[in-house]
Amino acid sequence: MKDYNNSNAKSGLRRGFTLGQKLYAFLLLNLLAVLVFVGGMAYQRGRDVIQKTLQQGIEHRMEVLARILAYPVFVEDKREIQQILQSQLRDPEIVFVITRRGDGKILSYQAKDQWQEEAGMATFRPLASGLERSLRAYVSDQGTPFIESIVSLRLDSDPGLDSEWSRDMGAFAGKAGWVQIGFTTEWTDKQWTDFRRNLLLGSGGLAVLFAFYALIFVRTVVKPIRSLVRATRKVGEGSFDCRVDIRSRDEVGELAASFNQMTARLQAAYEKIREHQKELEAKVDERTAELQRAKENLEKAYLDLKELDRMKDSFLSSVSHELRTPLTSIRSFSEILLQYEDTDPKTQREFIGIINTESERLTRLINDVLDLSRIEARRMVWHDDLMSVREIAEDVARVHQGLLAEKSLALSLEIAPDLPYVFVDKDRIQQVLTNLLSNAIKFSPPGGRITIRAESFMSKRFGENTPWVKVCVSDQGVGIDPKDHEFIFDKFSQIAGDTLSDRPKGTGLGLSICREIVSHYGGNIWVESEKGKGANFYFTLPGTQMAARGAAAVQGRGQSSAQDQEGEAKTILVVDDNENMRRLLRFQFESRGYRVVEAADGQEAIEKARGSHVDLITLDLMMPSMSGYDLLGMLREDPLTRSVPILIVSVVEDEETGILLGANDYLRKPFFESELMSKVRRLLTGESRSVLIVDDDPGVRETLRMQLRDLGYEVWTAEDGQAAIESLKRRKPDLVILDVIMPRKNGHEVLEWIRQNPATQNLPVIVLTAQNLTGNRVSMLTLGVDAYLQKSQGMEPLFQSVDRILNHPVN
Numbered sequence: 001m002k003d004y005n006n007s008n009a010k011s012g013l014r015r016g017f018t019l020g021q022k023l024y025a026f027l028l029l030n031l032l033a034v035l036v037f038v039g040g041m042a043y044q045r046g047r048d049v050i051q052k053t054l055q056q057g058i059e060h061r062m063e064v065l066a067r068i069l070a071y072p073v074f075v076e077d078k079r080e081i082q083q084i085l086q087s088q089l090r091d092p093e094i095v096f097v098i099t100r101r102g103d104g105k106i107l108s109y110q111a112k113d114q115w116q117e118e119a120g121m122a123t124f125r126p127l128a129s130g131l132e133r134s135l136r137a138y139v140s141d142q143g144t145p146f147i148e149s150i151v152s153l154r155l156d157s158d159p160g161l162d163s164e165w166s167r168d169m170g171a172f173a174g175k176a177g178w179v180q181i182g183f184t185t186e187w188t189d190k191q192w193t194d195f196r197r198n199l200l201l202g203s204g205g206l207a208v209l210f211a212f213y214a215l216i217f218v219r220t221v222v223k224p225i226r227s228l229v230r231a232t233r234k235v236g237e238g239s240f241d242c243r244v245d246i247r248s249r250d251e252v253g254e255l256a257a258s259f260n261q262m263t264a265r266l267q268a269a270y271e272k273i274r275e276h277q278k279e280l281e282a283k284v285d286e287r288t289a290e291l292q293r294a295k296e297n298l299e300k301a302y303l304d305l306k307e308l309d310r311m312k313d314s315f316l317s318s319v320s321h322e323l324r325t326p327l328t329s330i331r332s333f334s335e336i337l338l339q340y341e342d343t344d345p346k347t348q349r350e351f352i353g354i355i356n357t358e359s360e361r362l363t364r365l366i367n368d369v370l371d372l373s374r375i376e377a378r379r380m381v382w383h384d385d386l387m388s389v390r391e392i393a394e395d396v397a398r399v400h401q402g403l404l405a406e407k408s409l410a411l412s413l414e415i416a417p418d419l420p421y422v423f424v425d426k427d428r429i430q431q432v433l434t435n436l437l438s439n440a441i442k443f444s445p446p447g448g449r450i451t452i453r454a455e456s457f458m459s460k461r462f463g464e465n466t467p468w469v470k471v472c473v474s475d476q477g478v479g480i481d482p483k484d485h486e487f488i489f490d491k492f493s494q495i496a497g498d499t500l501s502d503r504p505k506g507t508g509l510g511l512s513i514c515r516e517i518v519s520h521y522g523g524n525i526w527v528e529s530e531k532g533k534g535a536n537f538y539f540t541l542p543g544t545q546m547a548a549r550g551a552a553a554v555q556g557r558g559q560s561s562a563q564d565q566e567g568e569a570k571t572i573l574v575v576d577d578n579e580n581m582r583r584l585l586r587f588q589f590e591s592r593g594y595r596v597v598e599a600a601d602g603q604e605a606i607e608k609a610r611g612s613h614v615d616l617i618t619l620d621l622m623m624p625s626m627s628g629y630d631l632l633g634m635l636r637e638d639p640l641t642r643s644v645p646i647l648i649v650s651v652v653e654d655e656e657t658g659i660l661l662g663a664n665d666y667l668r669k670p671f672f673e674s675e676l677m678s679k680v681r682r683l684l685t686g687e688s689r690s691v692l693i694v695d696d697d698p699g700v701r702e703t704l705r706m707q708l709r710d711l712g713y714e715v716w717t718a719e720d721g722q723a724a725i726e727s728l729k730r731r732k733p734d735l736v737i738l739d740v741i742m743p744r745k746n747g748h749e750v751l752e753w754i755r756q757n758p759a760t761q762n763l764p765v766i767v768l769t770a771q772n773l774t775g776n777r778v779s780m781l782t783l784g785v786d787a788y789l790q791k792s793q794g795m796e797p798l799f800q801s802v803d804r805i806l807n808h809p810v811n
Contacts, residue, residue, distance in 0.1 A: 032210040039203050046195045054147075054188045055135060058181075061091075062133060062151045065179060070153040073099050074176035078108055085110035093187055095146060098180040099153075107177065114142070115182065147183045224252045228259060240267035323365065326358035363670045368509040370653065370668070371431075375516040382425045382520070383716070386544060386706075389422060389429075389454050389469055390415045396433040397452065400441065407446045411437075414453040420467040420543030423702075428517045429541070432525075435510035436473040436537045443477035443535070450475045456543060461522070467543035468523075474536040480529040488527060489515045514539070570684050571595045571613060575605040575631070576620040576649070585618060585649075588673055589680075602626030606634060609641045616684055617641075621650040621658070629661060636662035645683040649676070656730045660759040689806045690714040690733040694724040694750065695768075696742045700791070704737065707795065708802070721745025725753055728760055734806055737798070738785075740769040755784060764805045768798060 065088065072080040085097045089110055096111035133151040140146060153176045224246045234242040240263050246256035333351040337343065343351075374380040390413075397411055404411050422429070433452070440450045453472040458465050480488060489511045511525075518525045518539045529535035572594050574585045579600070586596045597612065599605035601623055609617065617635070621628030628650065635641040645664045648655075655666040665679050691713050693704050701717045708715045716733075718724035722744040724736075736754070740747035747767065754760045766787040787801040 032207075035203070035206050035210070039199065043196075043199055046199065047192070050188060050191050050195065053191075054185075058135065058147065058149050058183055059133070061094075062149050062179070062181065065097075065181070066151050066153050069099060069179055070155055070176050073101070073107060073153050073179075074155055076101075076107060081108045082110070088181075093183050094181060095184050096182040100178040100180065102177050104178065111182075115140075145185050147185060148180065149183065150178060150180050153177045153179060224248060224256070228252070228256060231259065231263075235263055235266065238270070240270050323362070326362040326365075329358040330355050330362070366670065368513060371513055374653070375513070375520070380520075382428070384423055384425050386421045387424055387426045387429065389419055389471065389541075392426060392429055393433060393452050393454065393471075396430055396437055399434070400437055403438075403441050404450075407441065407444065407448075409441060409444055409447070410449045412449065412451050414451060416455045419454055419456050419469060422469055422521075422541045423544050424521055424541060428520075432514045432517050432539060433471070433473070435514050436539075439510065439537075440473055440475035440477065440535070444475045445477065448476040469541045469543050470538060471541070472536055472538050474534065476534040479531045479533045480527060480535050481531045482529075485527055485529070489525065569593065569595060570615040571597060572680070573597045573599060573605065573609055573614045573617045575599045575602070575617060575623075575628075577601060577623040578620070581620070585676075588676065592677065594680075602628075602631040602634075605631060606638075609635065609644070610638070614641070614644055616680060617644055617646045618649045618680075619646055619663070621648060621652045621654070629657070632658070632661045632663060647679055647683060659731050660729060660757075662759070689735070690716075690731075691735045691737060691802065692724065692727060692733040693717045693737045694721065694742070694747070695737075695739040696720050697739075700739075704795075704798075707799075713802075713806075721747065721750040724750050728754070728757075732760060732763065734764070735802060736763060736765045737768050737802075738765055740767060751785065766798065766801055766805070 065084075068084055069081065071077075072084065081099055085099070085108060088094050088097050089112060095115040096109065098109035099107045101107055133149065135147065135149050137145065137147050155176050227244055227246055231242050231244045242263060243260050244256040246253055333355050337348060337351055371380070393413055393415060397413060400411070437450070437452070444450060451472075451474045453474070455470055457468050457470060459468045460466075461468075515525050518541070521541055523540040523542065525537070525539040527535060527537050572589050574582050574589075574596055576582050576585070577600055582598045582600070586598065589596045597608050597614065599608050603626060605617070605619075608614070619628050619632060623631075628648065632646065632648075635644070635646065646662065648658045648663045648666045649669065649671070650658075650667075651669045653668070655668075658666050664683055667676060667679055691708055693701050693708075693715060694717070695701050695704075696719055698719070701719070705715045705717055716727065716731075718727050720742045724738075725745065728736075738747045738750060745753075747769070751765060751767075754763055754765065764786045765784075766789065767785050768789050768791060770791045786805055789797055789801065
């Protein structure tokens with residue numbers, strides 16, 4: 001085997017030059033380094049020679065000039081000196097010549113035109129002891145470089161002259177003065193420029209020669225190495241199928257063969273790595289998406305916080321004045337009535353009227369703020385019904401007759417006779433019209449005219465061609481500049497014209513609330529106005545195609561409900577820690593024939609509720625020692641008070657929690673007396689059992705709602721399962737009619753939520769669906785329902801089931 005290997009070695013291909021032999025060409029680079037070094041030395045030497053030549057030339061001229069000027073300076077022969085100086089200026093390299101006495105003062109000077117100022121300002125510093133001459137480089141004020149030379153003038157005898165004058169001059173040996181000459185560097189600069197040019201040309205020629213040798217070196221040695229570098233770079237970029245085609249029989253060829261073997265192994269390993277990489281990338285993308293969502297949530301939360309802070313500042317600045325003004329009036333006139341008991345009845349009545357007016361103003365302000373807050377938080381409760389826009393406009397006009405009369409304003413109603421009914425909350429649309437009409441009255445001049453118009457039109461805004469109602473409130477007031485139309489409906493926005501005597505009253509919330517209410521029903525609100533030409537405010541509402549007879553029947557039920565007899569001998573327990581509030585409620589209830597029992601805290605309320613028969617309890621939530629929530633829970637757990645209706649009367653904005661804990665209804669302070677008595681009458685007489693209809697079909701919802709209302713039930717609706725759950729959180733009905741197939745949450749999920757919630761787990765539920773119930777029957781029976789009905793069976797089985805469950809006689 002050993003001989004075989006040796007024979008192979010001997011018979012193998014002849015090896016070419018080694019890499020070391022090829023790299024021998026690197027000596028050429030050393031030659032180039034020598035060239036650079038020699039060029040640098042030549043550069044330095046040339047500079048030294050030129051400088052030395054310049055210095056020697058200057059010294060020679062100074063020595064000759066010193067010999068010529070010594071005696072004239074000594075005897076101060078200015079004429080002779082001037083002639084000598086002028087002759088020196090003929091030399092192109094001399095720019096100025098100055099002669100000085102021995103003490104340094106100027107005796108005479110000559111300078112070329114552009115150097116006059118420089119020569120006149122030349123400074124003189126005597127040479128150090130023992131020095132006869134000096135040489136310094138300067139730059140003129142114009143930026144021109146020059147060389148200044150100073151040499152001393154001495155009176156010495158000249159041994160070469162055999163004259164009496166020369167012999168006598170030796171007696172005055174010593175310094176006679178100084179000569180100061182300025183030399184330009186133009187000739188030197190030219191010599192230096194020529195030298196550098198020649199040096200660069202020579203160096204360039206050698207560099208071209210060296211570049212030729214470098215090219216040969218790259219082609220013979222570096223080229224295969226570069227091929228390896230390029231291949232290595234491709235491998236680094238992931239191209240493991242790259243191969244190097246180098247056929248040289250030297251170390252580079254062996255390196256290329258090893259490289260090709262390595263890339264083949266890497267390619268096989270990379271396939272496995274890519275599989276793991278894809279898995280990791282998927283995880284990284286998922287995590288990145290989570291981080292991005294978290295970042296977006298944080299940014300949104302930050303912007304929300306900034307917006308809340310801005311709204312807080314805006315609210316405080318806008319509302320503080322409107323709160324303090326009525327409070328000041330109320331307090332001031334109340335103190336007058338308390339301190340001056342002998343005030344005549346007419347004045348007392350006037351002051352009480354002012355207090356009542358300011359109280360209503362303060363109540364409107366607070367209600368506006370609360371309404372806007374509830375609308376934006378989507379906590380507003382909407383009591384929608386079929387309403388006549390004509391009747392709403394007439395009611396609003398009737399309420400404002402007093403304000404119209406005060407300013408001698410004329411109000412006209414132009415309502416189209418064929419106006420369709422609208423399915424809205426009457427109180428909210430009255431609020432919109434009231435805001436618009438109040439603004440029209442506020443900004444109209446005395447004796448002006450205000451018009452409320454209403455007309456119908458057809459629109460395909462929601463796909464189908466449906467009727468709509470457009471209402472316009474127009475006035476002849478100061479008008480609104482078109483540039484203010486964009487933000488007039490923004491919160492806290494107020495427009496004050498130059499013709500007004502003072503700033504508009506209010507917080508600027510009215511139009512913002514109007515926009516929110518109209519938008520809730522899918523309508524629009526806008527203004528058309530010019531400065532000084534009055535204003536026309538428009539808003540639209542979707543109409544219904546229901547016949548007038550059916551709508552009249554709906555409104556007739558509301559009227560008959562309001563005509564029930566009041567003042568039956570019922571007992572109402574008033575629970576409130578505020579004595580004035582208990583006194584107010586007692587007066588309102590007793591004036592209608594009710595018997596009233598008072599309790600100042602939770603413990604007293606429990607004792608009186610157990611000790612005597614109570615038909616209704618009004619409950620405040622904020623009380624000492626025991627909160628209204630705790631008291632509500634105890635009353636609902638006690639068998640003696642479990643069935644007593646409870647009406648929460650509180651300033652706390654938490655209707656949802658109160659209803660879930662067992663309250664029958666909720667009234668927020670401040671309130672109108674009519675609101676209070678309406679809720680009390682309903683709770684005491686039990687005249688309206690409530691039903692929640694949950695169905696995604698608007699036709700079914702409206703049909704059931706109208707027919708159940710005709711039967712005397714209070715009805716509200718939800719368009720899907722999620723909306724039903726949100727509605728149940730705010731208010732608990734006596735019965736739920738539930739569809740099965742719905743978006744967001746289906747009927748099965750809603751029923752499961754009802755049975756798991758302690759506040760609604762015993763709530764009766766009727767399933768009404770258009771689908772076959774066979775598949776869902778077992779699961780829904782397990783959760784517990786009171787009836788299973790199909791829509792194809794008609795409405796009579798549904799009404800019988802409702803009557804049976806609620807024990808309400810069918811009309």
